Amino acid sequence: MTATAAAAAVTATAVLAACGTAQPPPARGAKTPSASGRVLRPDPPATPLPVASNPRPVDCRRTRCVALTFDAGPGPYTDRLLDILKAKGINATFFLLGKNGVNRFPELVRRQAAEGHELANHTWTHRRLTEASPTEIRRQLVPVQERVKELTGRTPTLMRPPQGLTNPRVAEVCRSLGLAQILWTVTAKDYRDHDPKVITKRVLQGARRNGIILLHDVYPGTVPAVPGIIDGLRQRGLTPVTVSQLFAPHRPQPGRAYWSAPST
Numbered sequence: 001m002t003a004t005a006a007a008a009a010v011t012a013t014a015v016l017a018a019c020g021t022a023q024p025p026p027a028r029g030a031k032t033p034s035a036s037g038r039v040l041r042p043d044p045p046a047t048p049l050p051v052a053s054n055p056r057p058v059d060c061r062r063t064r065c066v067a068l069t070f071d072a073g074p075g076p077y078t079d080r081l082l083d084i085l086k087a088k089g090i091n092a093t094f095f096l097l098g099k100n101g102v103n104r105f106p107e108l109v110r111r112q113a114a115e116g117h118e119l120a121n122h123t124w125t126h127r128r129l130t131e132a133s134p135t136e137i138r139r140q141l142v143p144v145q146e147r148v149k150e151l152t153g154r155t156p157t158l159m160r161p162p163q164g165l166t167n168p169r170v171a172e173v174c175r176s177l178g179l180a181q182i183l184w185t186v187t188a189k190d191y192r193d194h195d196p197k198v199i200t201k202r203v204l205q206g207a208r209r210n211g212i213i214l215l216h217d218v219y220p221g222t223v224p225a226v227p228g229i230i231d232g233l234r235q236r237g238l239t240p241v242t243v244s245q246l247f248a249p250h251r252p253q254p255g256r257a258y259w260s261a262p263s264t
Contacts, residue, residue, distance in 0.1 A: 052113040052152045055091035058241050060210075060248060060261075066233060067212045067261070068092040068240040069184070071122055071160060074101050074108035075218035081226060082111060088230050091116045093243040094217070095160040095182075098124035098144040101218075106151055113152035118242040120158035121145060121179060130165045137173040145177065158182050158243055158252065166257055175255025182243055182252065183259045185211035194221030200228040207233055210246065210261040 058065060070081070070092060085092060094112055096102050096119060102109055112119060123129065123140040132140065141159065149155045159179040161170055166181055174181055186206030188199040199221055203213055213229075215222050233240055244251070246261045 052154050053116040055116040055118065055242050055245060056089060058239055058245050060239075060241060060246055063239050064209045064237050065241045065246050065261075066207050066209065066238045067243045067246040068215070068230075069095060069120075069160075069182070069212060069243060070215050070217040070222075071095045072097045072101065072126065073217040074105035074112070077220065077223045078105065078108050078217045079111075081217050081223045082108070082115060082117075084223065084226050084230075085117070086115060088227065090230055090240050091118070091242050091245070092240065093118040093120055093158065093182075095120045095122035095158075096144060096148065096156075097122050097126055098147065102144065102147050102151070106147075109148065109151045113154065118158070118244055119148050119152060119154065119156055120160065120182065120243070121148075121156045122160050123162055126162045128163060128165050129161050129170045130167045134169060134173050137170060138177070141173070141177055141179065157254075171255045171257065178254045180252030180254055181257040182212065183257055184214035185260045187214040188222075188225070190216050190219050190222045190225075194219055196221045196225035196228070199225040200232065203229050204232040204236070207236070207238060209238065210263060212243065212246070212258075212260055213240075 068090065073094060073096065094117055096109065101122075109119065121141055121144045124143050125140065127136075127140055129137050129140065145155055155178075157178055157180065159174060160182050164183050171181065185208065186203060188202040190199050193199065199215075203215070203225075207213060215226075215229075217223060230240055247258075250262075252258055
């Protein structure tokens with residue numbers, strides 16, 4: 001691992017493990033939440049709103065699909081990941097982190113939308129929502145909703161609670177915001193183990209039709225594993241898709257928690 005990659009890994013780990021750290025200065029034109037939960041933007045966006053594209057069409061009623069998802073970005077490795085997904089002809093769902101993701105890399109959010117990926121909500125600071133009041137939960141979710149819409153023209157309809165922790169209070173706030181809770185069936189624990197071979201093996205061992213794969217595009221070992229994961233899934237007769245494609249023609253219901261898509 002290079003010194004740059006090691007530093008990025010340390011930064012990513014700190015972001016997800018310690019949500020109470022000081023917020024870095026926002027990029028020009030970026031939104032930040034105020035004490036009231038409103039999002040304040042000091043400058044107008046510098047670039048025109050892109051046209052968000054739809055994902056490549058896949059009918060998961062006839063195809064053995066599995067959702068490919070990435071949490072806590074965008075980050076330093078996301079650009080390379082998007083190159084790989086484009087070359088492989090794959091669309092994924094990105095559960096975006098606000099403070100150190102969308103706020104720092106708005107151009108990558110625009111690119112994700114323009115290339116047909118699905119954008120979803122992973123809170124502003126990765127706080128455990130089960131430890132928060134309803135007002136605080138809204139403060140974690142609403143700024144991401146608003147910022148993604150400003151950047152792409154689309155408002156997320158899916159969210160993933162940090163660490164997969166949810167309860168009726170979280171569910172009710174999500175319902176009021178039109179957000180379904182998306183959990184997962186398999187994770188490579190790439191936040192802990194950064195060996196691409198280990199990551200690939202764990203995903204392929206656990207991947208099943210209608211399942212949801214959890215990865216992170218903010219750790220050094222994950223993106224190098226993605227080509228092998230996609231090839232391995234295809235060899236097993238599985239097609240990686242977005243979460244919404246996996247659930248189509250039905251839509252995940254706001255407030256409800258899903259670990260996989262229902263069998264069709």
